[in-house]
Amino acid sequence: EVQLLESGGGLVQPGGSLRLSCAVSGLTYSSSAMHWVRLAPGRGLEWLAGITASGANTFYTDSVKGRFTISRDNSKNTLYLQMSSLRTDDTAIYYCARGVSGAYDYWGEGTLVTVSS
């Protein structure tokens, strides 16, 4: 059974930092491109960042470029999202997802990040 399990969410003050993790099992993680997507209250899905299977290439949407960093540890089957300079509009449920043919076939259940003073 494929499982993606996010962790690391919580309450953080504006300007603060947080690191999300996504532990993956049941698939060949080291051969899979991985992504982070979020769902903010009252808004739709937003793709944030992606990383190739080897980790050699990363991609970001403009709203998080320079603030968020995606990385992976293929020896631990784990994906990360380091978030800094957090803003109130970063409040959202954050999902990790596996990429296949550009689409995302497996998703975690999400971790809630709340940015508030």
Place this chain on the structure above:
Amino acid sequence: ETVLTQSPATLSLSPGERATLSCRASQSVSSSLAWYQQKPGQAPRLLILDASNRATGIPARFSGSGSGTDFTLTISSLEPEDFAIYYCQQCSNWPRTFGPGTRVDI
């Protein structure tokens, strides 16, 4: 950035009816378009990839069509569990982008 526009914003239908959802891209994405279903409190579920290919385990009542800038998701006969929000996503250009969603209501 490739902007995706979905219409209508809300579709109010009854079980058994046909649903037709539209997604338009601001520039060509060839056939690199996916559709997802999301219900409250759940992760998105991949329905269609490459514009017209059903993902594993997706019922045949879901179908996708289109290429270039205009795409359609059709649900041939709505089941009670199909009432949800549907998003399109382009997989052609960076950054990847999602449409704003279409809510299918009873």
